[in-house]
Amino acid sequence: RRDGIVPEQWIDGPKDTTVEDALDKTYLPSLKTFEEEIMDAMGIVETRRAKKSYWY
Known part of the structure; x- marks a missing residue:
């Protein structure tokens, strides 16, 4: 290989x-935006109402 690493001779370091960690399924899909997920994780409650929008 170009980087000089031989896969058969590789020894895992600390x-x-x-x-097992690489193959562990940790993603949980949800229908939230990134901001909504952060707000839920930090316990922030949105009290403002969304502004009306019009489609023409």
């Missing part, structure tokens, strides 16, 4: 990600 900072390497384990195979």
Whole structure:
């Protein structure tokens, strides 16, 4: 290989990600925007009302 690493000779170090951690499914899909997810995580409650919008 160009980077000089031979996969068969590789030894995992303490900072390497384990195979179990790499294959662990952690994503939970939701219908929220990024801002809404942060607000839920931090306990922020939105009290303002959305401005009316018109489509022509």
